[in-house]
Amino acid sequence: SAVISQKPSRDICQRGTSLTIQCQVDSQVTMMFWYRQQPGQSLTLIATANQGSEATYESGFVIDKFPISRPNLTFSTLTVSNMSPEDSSIYLCSVATGGDEKLFFGSGTQLSVL
Amino acid sequence: GEDVEQSLFLSVREGDSSVINCTYTDSSSTYLYWYKQEPGAGLQLLTYIFSNMDMKQDQRLTVLLNKKDKHLSLRIADTQTGDSAIYFCAASNSNSGYALNFGKGTSLLVTP
Numbered sequence: 175s176a177v178i179s180q181k182p183s184r185d186i187c188q189r190g191t192s193l194t195i196q197c198q199v200d201s202q203v204t205m206m207f208w209y210r211q212q213p214g215q216s217l218t219l220i221a222t223a224n225q226g227s228e229a230t231y232e233s234g235f236v237i238d239k240f241p242i243s244r245p246n247l248t249f250s251t252l253t254v255s256n257m258s259p260e261d262s263s264i265y266l267c268s269v270a271t272g273g274d275e276k277l278f279f280g281s282g283t284q285l286s287v288l
Numbered sequence: 289g290e291d292v293e294q295s296l297f298l299s300v301r302e303g304d305s306s307v308i309n310c311t312y313t314d315s316s317s318t319y320l321y322w323y324k325q326e327p328g329a330g331l332q333l334l335t336y337i338f339s340n341m342d343m344k345q346d347q348r349l350t351v352l353l354n355k356k357d358k359h360l361s362l363r364i365a366d367t368q369t370g371d372s373a374i375y376f377c378a379a380s381n382s383n384s385g386y387a388l389n390f391g392k393g394t395s396l397l398v399t400p
Binding site: 268281 | 323330331388
């Protein structure tokens with residue numbers, strides 16, 4: 175399995191600011207994803223982080239609001255831009271290792287926007 | 289898109305078996321997963337099953353898949369208080385490769 179370090183683990187932010195969340199994996203992985211878990215809800219896929227190219231966003235999510243970087247096979251960032259209270263959620267990084275279909279998750283970033 | 293449905297709550301007594309059920313709509317889902325989420329924590333992959341299997345056992349966990357009915361279940365034998373958590377069923381998305389569609393989660397409460 176992959177060991178995924180995500181930081182910060184939690185943050186409280188002011189409306190209108192931006193927060194960048196980092197995801198570091200202990201080994202090279204083929205696929206990295208960012209999910210959002212709103213309070214009391216299930217997980218929703220935000221985007222697939224592609225190494226060396228623009229991320230692939232799911233319906234309802236746009237690059238201007240959630241810019242994503244993936245400079246190499248072990249690291250990705252998600253930025254939540256111009257935050258509003260509706261962005262208060264847990265944001266989770268996940269990775270798929272090559273050769274099987276297992277998807278592993280980081281411990282998440284609990285974001286509260288005031 | 290894919291719909292994954294689960295019952296929201298389950299309460300069992302310590303030592304009993306727990307059965308958490310899930311249905312999904314995408315018949316082309318290749319893999320089906322069970323994740324566990326404890327309060328304030330991320331998701332822990334418990335087990336998964338390939339769509340051409342009908343059963344998988346891993347220690348206290350048994351996964352049953354009825355592909356015809358698109359029904360998945362997770363049985364936890366000898367349930368312990370430490371098993372109290374939210375359990376998410378997830379199905380691989382045929383359009384997005386490894387990306388998963390999740391159910392809303394079943395909150396399992398184990399009472400002494």
